[in-house]
Amino acid sequence: MTTTLANTVKPSDATPGVAHRAVVFARKRPATVVAGAFVLLLVVTAIFAPVLAPYDPYAQEVVNRLQPPSAAHLLGTDDYGRDVLSRLIFGTRISLQASLQAVTLALVLGLPLGVIAGYRGGWVDTALTRLMDALMSAPSLVLAITIVAVLGSGITNAMLAVGLVMAPRFYRVARASTMDVRGDTYIEASVALGCSTFRTIGRHILPNVMPPIVLVISVSLGTAVAAEASLSFLGLGAAPPAASWGAMLSTAASNMALAPYLVWPPGVMIFLTVLAFTYLGDGVRRALTRSRNAGN
DSSP, rough: OHHHHHHHGGGGHHHHHHHHHHHHHHHHHHHHHHHHHHHHHHHHHHTTTTHHHHOOOOOOGGGGGOOOOSSSTTTTTTTOBBHHHHHHHHHHHHHHHHHHHHHHHHHHHHHHHHHHHHHHHHHHHHHHHHHOOOOOOOEEEEEEHHHHHHHHHHHHHHHHHHHHHHHHHHHHHHHHHHHHHHHHHHHHHHTTTTOOHHHHIIIIIHHHHHHHHHHHHHHHHHHHHHHHHHHHHHSSSTEEEOOOOHHHHHHHHHHTTTGGGGHHHHHHHHHHHHHHHHHHHHHHHHHHHHHHHHHO
């Protein structure tokens, strides 16, 4: 009997199952896998930027300014003779850090307020919703520029403004998801058993709120990358000589007639990053929703 049980359950038996599920997921959602691989590549590039960059991104060689792509400079040089590829690599670090700052602030502000408003209802819901509606009534980029104008330019203030502008989208999704589940039987049973409000929210409401929030986080990361680039393009984000994709676009716009190739590296990277975050968030949301439904 002991030998039979030992032969029946083996640690290695679980490995093919995990590998099989990974293969099935990759076949069903290749776009999500590609997007995840691209985001992972961005993270690795940001971490190891000093090692990967072939040149110092801030070193100026005016005699080599506006050189087209070559074997020495694969993406050419900008108007100060700085290597475009090196600045593009270091710009990955700035873009990811800035987007994380903005989305973290938006999540911290919007998620708890949305859950509280959806769960409590009444005047609390009305007051918080009116506040968020007021933030959403103004054009987001204009409001961000106004906040930066008050606080001063700089990447930290720019991302503070972007995070504040994005907070209402987290609030609305969290509020709507909470209102969908607050009348369910298991929520009423939790309250009837004497669970505190914090325990009910933490154990029963948040797990149901997180799948759509994950999608909002991912899409907002891409939006924050584009917003940082926009503010840096206008001179309100990363201060020179920081290697920001938006600042690189500004340089490209100033030298479009002499070096049109400068616009492609930062422009393509911004486009691909926003697209990757969108596809990755949608895939993770679907996986979380399917796992939750299977658990129920």
